[in-house]
Amino acid sequence: MYRKFNLVVLFVLFGFAVSAQEVKFPSLDSSPADIAYYPLNAVKVKKGEDSAPLIKVLYSRPSAKGRTVFGTLAAFGEVWRVGANESTEIKFFKPVVIGGKNIAVGTYSLFAIPNQDKWVIIINKQTDRWGAYTYDEKKDVVRIEVPVKPLATALESLSITFTPMASGANLIIGWDKTSVEVPVTIK
16 A cells, blocks of 8 residues: 555656756747837827727848848848748738738738849738748739838848828838838728
């Protein structure tokens, strides 16, 4: 009887020892995730204020770290995930129009094909993928060309923000000394 009791106690103690092992958390990613909302204060509202997000972009923010960004890290003429790690996601909370194309409420991936003087911005149906390795052009919702605008001051890390316009917002992507603006009409 004592043997059975001792055996049970031993198993219980072993179970506690296994469950008490320290959890190993991953180290800080070198390209941390960030979120950009439109309107910019959409999720920072206080009780009683009326604001809701219309657009949300979830992306990773790589840093230049002294490297040449466009033409090297993000190769000219090749599909790029607009960031690092997982493909960048853009969520529309209301229907929008980009490049004359109606886009339904939903979550999409955001890709670009950078070039020196213009970029092709791509909204694609496929989400939850790593990078642009499995990018499928057949799942494109819209492609729009936008001109490159040089920045006076270089941005060390990829940044995404919005500026308001009468019919919606400009999605602005900037990194190093390069930026592009994508007009988004909100219905």
